[in-house]
Amino acid sequence: MSLLSWLRERRGIGHREDAADAGYGPSRVRAAIRAGVVRRIRAKWIALDSAAPELVGAAESGGALTCVSLARRRGWWVPPDADGLLHLHLPANGAVRAEGIHAHWSKPLAPSRPRILEASVEDALADAAQCFALDQAVAIWESALRVEAISLDSLRRVPWRSASAMRCLEHVRPGTGSSLETVFHVRLSGWGVRLRCQVRLAGHDVDFLIGTHLIVQIDGWAHHSSSADRTRDLAHDAELRMRGYTVLRYSYAQVIYDWDHVERTLAAAMSRGLHLAPEVRRRA
Template sequence: MDLLTWLSHRDGIGHRDDAAAAGFAPPRVRAAIRAGGVQRIRARWIAIPSAPVDLVRAAEAGGAVTCVSLARRRGWWVPPDTEEMLHLHLPAHESIRDVGLRAHWTKPLGPRRPRSLEASFEDALAHAAECFDLDHATAIWESAIRREAMTLESLRQVGWRSSAARRVLEHVRGDTGSSLETIFHVRLSGWGVRLRFQVHLAGHDVDFVIGTHLVVQVDGWAYHSSSADRTRDIAHDAELRLRGYTVLRFSYAQILYDWHNVERILIAAIARGAHLAPFHA
């Protein structure tokens, strides 16, 4: 295997110590750099032209990709309209050389993996708690739980240092079905009303039940996009109404971009007793 192939198997970028351990002596590395097929990054990193830009910039800065930037790399949910600025976890002695970076200089929560250009999941979650509002940060955390080999119990065992991270942990449930449900749940958590989610009613699960009889469905596009999905939803809503439930549906766009009106409707419904069992004289 030549050096370019070795790098291509490592996301296109590698540490020179790892290259030496793989049998690529420094003269071979220097020859590849002179030939133009390999780029030297600072003193200890090498990369091929196809290497991911975020990892190259992390190596140039002496840091590791973290926060929302790691979320994007790992396929976690990212709040819409989030700026593309690269978030890096930097050692205390490193300064920012690139104006397009957002630096996190926190002490790592655990031992930093040697020669890694990605922060640990725990550090990335802690940084997200600092960068985002509670509802969006909690959605990122719960998305990470769904995507990675993490559990809520394991997160509770971490020695979180920031009050922001500890506050997010108080709201994380680990069993919500989507980031949209997480955001809705967090926003209503301080209302002082009984709130349950994924409740089985009339043959199907509903997203939320407020009190005993106010059903709220939050329609993420992936699960309600086809005609068959919509027909099923309409039929289920009708069955719930026949059983005395009030049913409200809100779209992804309403939850994220028109929350003021969603909140107004929910408050009006609760004020009218829609969350209580119907009274029969």
Template structure:
């Protein structure tokens, strides 16, 4: 296998020590660089021309991809309008002149060694906690928990070094089906009424239940139900109403761009006792 093919199979970028261990001698690597088969990135890395630019940036800076950049790479939920600037974790050996990036100068919580161009999940979460407002960071953490199948108690036992990370570790529940659902729950956490997520009612999961009988369904940004899907939603809403529940549906646009309206609607429903069982509502 030629060196280009080998590097391409490893995501387009590789450490030269890995190449040597796979049988590509230093002289063979140098010849491939001279021939344009691969490109040299500083002393330790080689890459194809198709290598992801964010990983090339990490190699050039002697850093590791972290924070929102790792979240984006691992397909965690990211807030609308989040910066596309590369975020890198760097140490004392970082190349200081490489930065069109946001640099996180810190020792890693989990040291993945010199051949990794990405941080650990824990390090990325810690950097996210410091880079984003609590609400937004909470959304990303919840998404990471779901995507990575993280154990909540294990996450809380991490020796976090800052209060932002510790607060998030205490607050996350790992129950959100989407970042949008997290936004809704976090923003209503001061209501003083219990909110449960992903509750099974009448044979289907609902996004949230306020109190015992106020059901919230959230139609996300990517919600494009077929006619059959929409029909099932309508039928389920009707079944819930017949059982005494009140159902409120909110869209992505309402939650992200008209939160005041959403909050007014929920407040009005709670003021009318619609979160209580029908037998307990004031007449």
């Protein structure tokens, strides 16, 4: 295998010590650099022009992708208003070497891996907990659980060091199917009302049941888009109303960008007792 093929198998970028271990000694690497076939990144890394810019940026800064930069790379949910900076976990003596970098200097949970350009999942989650509001951080955590197939029990065994990470852990729920629902759930968790998720009523699951009779359905981008989906949703809503439930639906845009409206309507509904059974409302 040629040095180029070896680099392509490693996403276009590799540590020179790994290259030496694979049989590509310093002389072969220097020859490839002189020929312009590969480029040198600081003293320890070599890369093809096709290498991902975020990996090259991490190598140039002597750090590892973390927080939302790792989230984007691994396909976790990323808050829509997240910055476009390169989030890097840097060693304690590391320095920011370029513009456009958000540095994380916290002591890593995982052992140091100088030949790896990605932080551990646990360190990336700890950094996200520091970077984002609780609702969005928890959504990142739950997305990572789904994508990486990590159990909640295993997360509980991690010796998290920050209060923000511990708060995320307290709110994380296993088996969630939507980061948008996670954001909603975390925001309502402090309201002091009974809130249940994915409750089966009238033959179908509802996203949230507040109290006993207030239903909230969250329509994300990927769902309820076809005519058949919409027809099914309307029929289910009608059946629920005939059984005495109040049904509120909110879109992705409302939850993410117009939360004040969502909060007002929910508070108004509960102030009218719509989260209670009709007979309880009458007695009240």
